[in-house]
Amino acid sequence: xxxxxxxxxxxxxxxxxxxxxxxxxxxxxxxxxxxxxxxxxxxxxxxxxxxxxxxxxxxxxxxxxxxxxxxxxxxxxxxxxxxxxxxxxxxxxxxxxxxxxxxxxxxxxxxxxxxxxxxxxxxxxxxxxxxxxxxxxxxxxxxxxxxxxxxxxxxxxxxxxxxxxxxxxxxxxxxxxxxxxxxxxxxxxxxxxxxxxxxxxxxxxxxxxxxxxxxxxxxxxxxxxxxxxxxxxxxxxxxxxxxxxxxxxxxxxxxxxxxxxxxxxxxxxxxxxxxxxxxxxxxxxxxxxxxxxxxxxxxxxxxxxxxxxxxxxxxxxxxxxxxxxxxxxxxxxxxxxxxxxxxxxxxxxxxxxxxxxxxxxxxxxxxxxxxxxxxxxxxxxxxxxxxxxxxxxxxxxxxxxxxxxxxxxxxxxxxxx
Amino acid sequence: xxxxxxxxxxxxxxxxxxxxxxxxxxxxxxxxxxxxxxxxxxxxxxxxxxxxxxxxxxxxxxxxxxxxxxxxxxxxxxxxxxxxxxxxxxxxxxxxxxxxxxxxxxxxxxxxxxxxxxxxxxxxxxxxxxxxxxxxxxxxxxxxxxxxxxxxxxxxxxxxxxxxxxxxxxxxxxxxxxxxxxxxxxxxxxxxxxxxxxxxxxxxxxxxxxxxxxxxxxxxxxxxxxxxxxxxxxxxxxxxxxxxxxxx
Ligand SMILES: Nc1ncnc2c1ncn2[C@@H]1O[C@H](COP(=O)(O)OP(=O)(O)OP(=O)(O)O)[C@@H](O)[C@H]1O
Ligand SMILES: [Mg+2]
Numbered sequence: 001x002x003x004x005x006x007x008x009x010x011x012x013x014x015x016x017x018x019x020x021x022x023x024x025x026x027x028x029x030x031x032x033x034x035x036x037x038x039x040x041x042x043x044x045x046x047x048x049x050x051x052x053x054x055x056x057x058x059x060x061x062x063x064x065x066x067x068x069x070x071x072x073x074x075x076x077x078x079x080x081x082x083x084x085x086x087x088x089x090x091x092x093x094x095x096x097x098x099x100x101x102x103x104x105x106x107x108x109x110x111x112x113x114x115x116x117x118x119x120x121x122x123x124x125x126x127x128x129x130x131x132x133x134x135x136x137x138x139x140x141x142x143x144x145x146x147x148x149x150x151x152x153x154x155x156x157x158x159x160x161x162x163x164x165x166x167x168x169x170x171x172x173x174x175x176x177x178x179x180x181x182x183x184x185x186x187x188x189x190x191x192x193x194x195x196x197x198x199x200x201x202x203x204x205x206x207x208x209x210x211x212x213x214x215x216x217x218x219x220x221x222x223x224x225x226x227x228x229x230x231x232x233x234x235x236x237x238x239x240x241x242x243x244x245x246x247x248x249x250x251x252x253x254x255x256x257x258x259x260x261x262x263x264x265x266x267x268x269x270x271x272x273x274x275x276x277x278x279x280x281x282x283x284x285x286x287x288x289x290x291x292x293x294x295x296x297x298x299x300x301x302x303x304x305x306x307x308x309x310x311x312x313x314x315x316x317x318x319x320x321x322x323x324x325x326x327x328x329x330x331x332x333x334x335x336x337x338x339x340x341x342x343x344x345x346x347x348x349x350x351x352x353x354x355x356x357x358x359x360x361x362x363x364x365x366x367x368x369x370x371x372x373x374x375x376x377x378x379x380x381x382x383x384x385x386x387x388x389x390x391x392x393x394x395x396x397x398x399x400x401x402x403x404x405x406x407x408x409x410x411x412x413x414x415x416x417x
Numbered sequence: 418x419x420x421x422x423x424x425x426x427x428x429x430x431x432x433x434x435x436x437x438x439x440x441x442x443x444x445x446x447x448x449x450x451x452x453x454x455x456x457x458x459x460x461x462x463x464x465x466x467x468x469x470x471x472x473x474x475x476x477x478x479x480x481x482x483x484x485x486x487x488x489x490x491x492x493x494x495x496x497x498x499x500x501x502x503x504x505x506x507x508x509x510x511x512x513x514x515x516x517x518x519x520x521x522x523x524x525x526x527x528x529x530x531x532x533x534x535x536x537x538x539x540x541x542x543x544x545x546x547x548x549x550x551x552x553x554x555x556x557x558x559x560x561x562x563x564x565x566x567x568x569x570x571x572x573x574x575x576x577x578x579x580x581x582x583x584x585x586x587x588x589x590x591x592x593x594x595x596x597x598x599x600x601x602x603x604x605x606x607x608x609x610x611x612x613x614x615x616x617x618x619x620x621x622x623x624x625x626x627x628x629x630x631x632x633x634x635x636x637x638x639x640x641x642x643x644x645x646x647x648x649x650x651x652x653x654x655x656x657x658x659x660x661x662x663x664x665x
Contacts, residue, residue: 012532019529026517327513330474331527331575332502334495410474414513 016337020344027317034313035353037306038393042357042386043364045299046378050365052292054376056285063281069110069244070143070277071251073102073237073258077269092233093262093271096225099237101261108250111139112239114221118228122176122217123189129175133166133190133217135224136238143240151184151199154220162222167199170214188217193227195219206373247276303389306353311397314346318405325405326413339406346398347391354390358383418449420486421582421614422471427480429466429637440466442637443480448583448616448630453609455625456618458634464618465587467634471616472505472585473497485582502530506576510588512568514560520547520571521556527579546574550604566597573604583614590619596658602627602651627651 024031075094099114106112116135121128138153140146154165168176168183177183183197195217204213225231241250251274258272318325325338333341365376429441440463448454458464469475470482473489474497482489485504489497506527514523524543528534534542547556550570560568569589576584586605590598606627609615617628625631626649633641 008532011535012530014536015529015532022515022518022522026515323513324515327515328526328530329498330472330501330507330513332498332530332579334498334530336495337498337530411469414509 012337013340016340016344019337020341020348023341024345024348030313030317031349034310034349035356037309038303038350038353038390039306039357039360041299041303041306042354042390043360044302045296045386045389046358046361046382047364047368047376048295048299049292049382050361050376050378051368051374052288052295053379053382054365054369054374055288056292057377058375059281059284059288063277069241069247071109071239071241071247071254072275072277072280073239073254074273074275075233075236075271077271077273094234094237095232096234098258098261099234101257102237102239102254105257106239106250107253108241108246109239110242111142112237113137113140113143114234115140115236115238116221116224116229116231116234118190118224120191122172124176124186127176127178129172131169131172131215131217133219133224133228135221135228136218137221140218140238143238146204147202148199149202150182151197154198154218159220159222162226163220164193164195164223164227165198166195166217166219167201168197168218169201169216170203171212172215172217173200190217190228195223206375244278247278251276303386303393306390307350307393307397310346310350310394311401314342314398314401315404318342318401321405322408322413322416325408326410326416329408329410330414335406338408339402342402342405343395343398346402347394350390350394350398351387354387357390358386361386418451420447421450421452421484422446422448422616423483424470425481425483427467427470427477427482429463429470429475430478439637441470441477444634444637444639445480446632446639446642448614450614451609451612452630453605453615453628454617454630454632455628456616456632456634457620457622457625458640460620462634463637464634466637468585468587468616468618471583472507473501498530502527503579504582506579506581506584508569508572508576508584508586508589510591512560512565512572512592514568514571514575517559517561519557519559520552520563520574523560523571524574524578526575531579542578543574546578547571549577550574564597565593566600569593569597569601570604573601573608577608577613583616584608586615586617588618588620590621590624596655596661599651599655599658603655606651627654 073094075091096114099112102109103112113136118133118135120130120133122131134140137159138156141148141153148167149170151167153167154163157163158165166188168188173183176188177186183200186197187194188197189195201214201216201218206212239250239254241247254274255270259270262271264271328338362378365378368374369376424445424447427441427444428439431438431440444467456464456467466475470477471484473484473492476490476492476497480490484500487500489500492500515526521540521543524546525539528539528542544553544556547553550573552567552570552574555563555567558567560571563571573589589605590601593601602624605615605617609629617624619625626645626647628645629648630644631641632639
């Protein structure tokens with residue numbers, strides 16, 4: 001007796017699924033429209049999370065690759081992200097002698113390089129490309145963990161005499177030497193200054209902001225300062241601490257030395273900013289977390305709108321299907337059968353919409369990665385989460401219309417026109 | 418003869434605003450297995466209200482109704498649904514088929530709500546019922562691809578599929594032309610001949626001649642309840658109808 005009851009129960013659930021499926025199949029367009037909101041909602045949640053997570057991971061990857069012991073010194077007092085920069089005078093507080101002072105006196109540093117840069121057009125024969133010229137010392141390669149693919153880095157001697165030589169990134173090499181010639185020994189022109197290529201950097205690809213890290217040219221800082229820009233100040237000094245643990249000590253030491261050299265009184269504020277790579281990473285992570293949260297909010301709103309879409313169409317369809325409900329009741333459907341049918345329909349639609357949404361979301365993430373070079377990472381939990389949310393949406397928003405359908409009076413329902 | 422339906426002083430009042438409408442004012446009759454009863458009466462006389470009582474879609478204000486010996490009045494909504502599912506077959510004036518759904522699926526519908534019938538048996542019974550009403554060649558046609566007469570046959574098959582104690586039809590020929598009406602009537606007479614109990618509500622006094630018993634309502638009361646000693650054959654009447662011309 002007990003087993004028969006169980007079997008009957010199973011069968012009636014199977015029948016209800018079949019009934020719901022038939023009702024969905026009999027109205028494909030309506031079903032599709034119902035799902036559309038959920039599809040868009042789920043797809044956007046997944047894509048947004050993939051973009052957010054992707055940029056976060058790529059920042060982390062970049063930092064560990066760059067070495068977390070990098071320290072950057074910039075002129076002026078940086079008030080943090082969004083803080084206003086000072087006037088031009090304050091931007092000229094870092095001089096070459098500061099670099100020389102740190103190079104000889106600063107402790108805990110493994111490498112140090114000044115930095116001045118200039119943007120402009122690089123020309124070779126008929127080919128030209130816009131890029132950025134960085135004036136640096138050979139130490140820069142160690143600090144940024146760059147490697148040469150071909151040729152050699154310019155030497156300290158080149159720096160001393162201000163030699164007109166450069167090392168170019170992969171993108172610049174490809175643009176200026178499109179036919180695959182060997183760039184080594186060739187001369188490229190930046191404004192009016194000819195620079196002889198002595199090396200080509202190994203490719204690093206795109207960074208987390210979609211920026212091409214191979215689009216750069218390196219030259220001795222002396223050359224850039226004297227021959228290109230004719231300036232005496234630096235845009236920054238990059239160094240790397242001997243080990244990650246020494247970063248804080250190194251920063252303190254640099255600050256003391258610079259304050260001394262700048263003759264700042266004890267009450268004066270620093271007229272330079274020192275940041276470690278770790279700090280930068282944290283800042284970037286905060287920004288990317290904020291972005292992710294914002295994007296997620298937008299995506300969640302669209303998921304809720306999708307849910308309301310389901311409720312709306314279910315609600316209208318209860319009215320539209322009043323006669324059908326009346327008929328079902330007259331042939332013996334109980335209230336609970338009608339309720340279950342509508343609930344199952346709502347859940348089936350939202351789950352199917354969820355599956356399609358997942359596919360679209362993954363597709364969109366891959367497309368964003370391929371087309372905009374944004375790093376993406378699809379986290380399994382984001383898929384599971386959006387799935388759970390859309391099933392819950394189906395039940396939640398399907399409940400009220402289903403309840404309403406189940407409570408219809410069969411006589412009135414079947415007479416309904 | 419076995420009593421299928423027993424009504425004892427059934428009353429049904431509707432509250433409309435401050436007014437009470439007495440749709441049924443004490444109806445009593447007994448219908449035995451195998452009877453073909455037509456119920457007639459002017460519009461508003463309470464025919465549909467009575468049929469809703471018989472079909473367990475509604476409960477009477479007072480009186481008792483025994484369906485197959487089971488008292489219905491005190492039953493819960495849920496129990497009445499199950500009772501409809503097992504003991505009653507409805508045929509409506511406007512067919513009431515599920516749209517865009519095949520004939521077989523339409524006929525299967527009552528069995529979908531009966532979990533003791535397996536999927537296999539369900540389809541077999543639906544096909545058998547459709548064959549019985551002469552639609553064996555249209556099993557998988559959708560409801561919107563059929564004529565009125567065919568749709569009403571599907572509806573009759575649906576009413577037969579659960580092997581009900583009684584078939585209830587409300588104006589089942591009301592939307593059909595004369596010829597198709599007679600075809601449907603022939604079908605009902607055949608079912609009657611097979612021993613089925615049929616209650617057929619109609620406006621058309623002619624139809625009473627083809628049934629075994631005729632009940633006339635007036636103002637919620639039985640005005641006349643007569644057995645028909647000379648049941649006419651609907652098949653003969655159909656044959657006597659002028660042949661439909663192609664030019665028509
Ligand atoms: N739900 C209801 N609420 C109020 N009054 C109702 C309701 N249903 C029926 N009535 C009333 O009961 C009376 C009988 O109605 P019923 O529908 O049974 O008539 P009928 O004989 O089927 O008429 P017709 O031949 O036009 O179909 C009518 O006066 C009608 O107004
Ligand atoms: Mg009526």
